């Protein structure tokens with residue numbers, strides 16, 4: 289089978305590459321590579337001034353590696369990410385031990401911190417950039433077995449690491465987090481942590497404790513952080529979130545009784561939490577993406593690549609609909 293041809297069933301194809309070292313090594317010969325320098329992805333500016341993730345073909349990457357004094361077999365250190373629409377296997381490669389500016393020059397691109405890259409990349413490319421970084425980070429921090437202290441060995445695709453001494457297999461992990469937009473019917477509750485950028489408020493969130501369901505985490509986190517009791521939980525969607533380590537965000541809507549809205553903030557967790565009106569929210573959603581050269585606005589919400597933004601947008605749409613139904617503007 290020629291693995292480079294467009295593949296009808298991508299999922300089966302990727303499963304094979306994940307599990308079969310030989311097939312994956314073969315796929316590396318005709319892969320598409322995303323480079324990271326100390327976990328910062330390589331971006332390129334197109335002729336129309338738009339930034340995209342730079343993707344290099346195997347032959348181009350090997351050529352560049354040789355030019356910067358690195359063995360071309362270094363491509364084998366890559367990790368499998370997925371497949372392009374054309375069926376080309378995609379890989380991420382950490383090149384942090386190579387001179388950064390020499391690489392940037394050879395690749396005609398620049399390595400950009402992932403948080404900054406999220407603001408520069410077109411929407412659909414952000415999750416791929418995040419996945420590439422997350423996988424590299426996981427491998428960098430799981431080189432040893434936590435039971436024996438012996439080195440763990442990766443398979444070719446990077447879908448797991450194994451300790452041959454204990455026989456334990458380690459798989460890349462995400463920590464589940466519940467994020468919830470609480471509404472009292474006409475307002476929604478947003479909060480900020482001291483570490484948030486100035487003026488940014490987001491939905492409430494918290495890591496799931498061992499053994500908890502999504503609903504249990506949601507009730508506990510809202511009670512802990514703002515002292516409220518929620519009901520009517522509705523699932524909205526999910527997202528992988530790479531910061532600071534890989535989280536798996538499960539996003540929900542919930543409501544509180546309109547006569548029990550007094551917030552009691554846990555100051556150890558939150559700097560502030562307050563109710564926002566529909567007008568305040570729609571104005572914040574209309575604001576253009578943050579310009580790092582300008583002062584941040586007094587109140588703004590997470591940008592569109594964050595699932596918090598999706599929750600806030602959905603809430604605003606719902607409010608708009610019910611206002612129309614009630615003859616309000």
Ligand SMILES: NC(=O)C1=CN([C@@H]2O[C@H](COP(=O)(O)OP(=O)(O)OC[C@H]3O[C@@H](n4cnc5c(N)ncnc54)[C@H](OP(=O)(O)O)[C@@H]3O)[C@@H](O)[C@H]2O)C=CC1
Nearest residue numbers: 463465490493494495529531532535537590594595596597
């Ligand atoms: N994509 C999005 O739209 C959004 C994503 N998020 C993400 O959600 C995550 C959780 O939100 P946050 O409100 O801070 O969570 P929590 O409310 O649970 O508060 C963080 C606390 O959990 C501890 N902690 C850190 N990692 C873990 C873990 N893996 N398991 C259990 N506890 C942990 C922290 O300890 P320590 O003192 O060590 O830090 C800190 O005390 C963050 O990574 C944040 O970036 C949040 C909002 C929006």
Ligand SMILES: [Mg+2]
Nearest residue numbers: 492493494557
């Ligand atoms: Mg929290």
